[in-house]
Structure formats: structure tokens, C-alpha cells
Amino acid sequence: DTEVTQTPKHLVMGMTNKKSLKCEQHMGHRAMYWYKQKAKKPPELMFVYSYEKLSINESVPSRFSPECPNSSLLNLHLHALQPEDSALYLCASSQVGQGGETQYFGPGTRLLVL
């Protein structure tokens, strides 16, 4: 099973709302990632978790708050977002190693901030 699942598929929220994105994998991967992808652009790395610990935070605003409750789950908590945060949010997972580990991506959550 090489599947990464993400819920919800679509999300519309106001600027004062609090919502969460969820990502799950059962491949035994110990590295998990959040990416943001705008239309016609490549994915941009936001956060990396390695063994459930945050290892990389690419200077993401604090209105995005990641959480890795266990090795299979990754959440992204959203609060007070701006319209420019509207994008496709992708989760990925991989083995942890010295490099060259394939990242498996989920289908993404399409977020619209009004």
C-alpha cells in the first residue's frame, strides 16, 4: 500500500475560522511533509517531521500550526488565514534516510479562504 490519504478534499473557510487538515499513511514511513501548491506552480515545502519531531519549518507564518500525533498521522491546524493562503495543500511521506528517499504524495486538500 503506497497510499497517503488526506481529508477533507475541499475546504472553504473564513478568515476568522479555525480548521484542520488531516493526513494519514500506513507505509511505516517516519518522515512526513506538508507542502503548499498554488495554481501552475511547483509545491513549496512548509514543514518536515522526522520521527514525529518537527525538523524543518520553512519560515511558515504562525497561522499554520503542524502537529504529528503519531507516526501515521499528520495534521495542519489553520487559524486566521488570509485569502492569499488559498491553495492546494499536499501531504507527503517517505522513509528517513541519508537522502534519495521517494516521497509519496497524497491527493491534497484544496483550500479556499474567503
Add this chain to the structure above:
Amino acid sequence: QQQVKQSPQSLIVQKGGISIINCAYENTAFDYFPWYQQFPGKGPALLIAIRPDVSEKKEGRFTISFNKSAKQFSLHIMDSQPGDSATYFCAASDRGQNFVFGPGTRLSVLP
């Protein structure tokens, strides 16, 4: 230093033709070079990947050519099919610490 350049931005190929997408990088610490294929509304999916100790890798109709001295690598899609129409991203990784995507190439294969 962290950028990966990719060209062309868009590509139109006739069915059965060869599609060629080129990428270049500056950071010599990059040691893993994957190509991803992304269909509209889907997440990127790994197509093929190469390490710098190999100059070419072939998997079915897809071939990566790697030129370490020029810091360039390319994807060749042989016998291109309409089902190959998608956006292709090259990427580069530095021992898993940095993962950078190129800007993407939108490929259209005409029937």
C-alpha cells in the same frame, strides 16, 4: 543556490514523438534527482529518479540523462501518448534536508 531551473515551460508533442524536458541546478550538494508527474487535481507522483553516480536511467518509455559536470539532467519520454499529458516537475534533494522542485513543464500530447 537552492534553485532548480526547468525548461521548457510548456511543450506540445505529437503522439508517438519524443518529449524532452531539461533541468539545471547549482547546489553541488544535491544528490538525488527525481521527476514527478502531476495530473490536474492530483498530488505529484514519482516517475523516475537518479543519483549523480549514474549518467542514465531508463524505465520503460522514460529515461533520465544526467550530466554531473554540467549540473544538468533531462527527462526523455519516448513514444509519447495523450495519457502522458500532465505537468512534469524535476526536483533535487540534499541528503533529505532540502527538497526543491523545478517550476514545472506542462506537456500536451496531441492525438
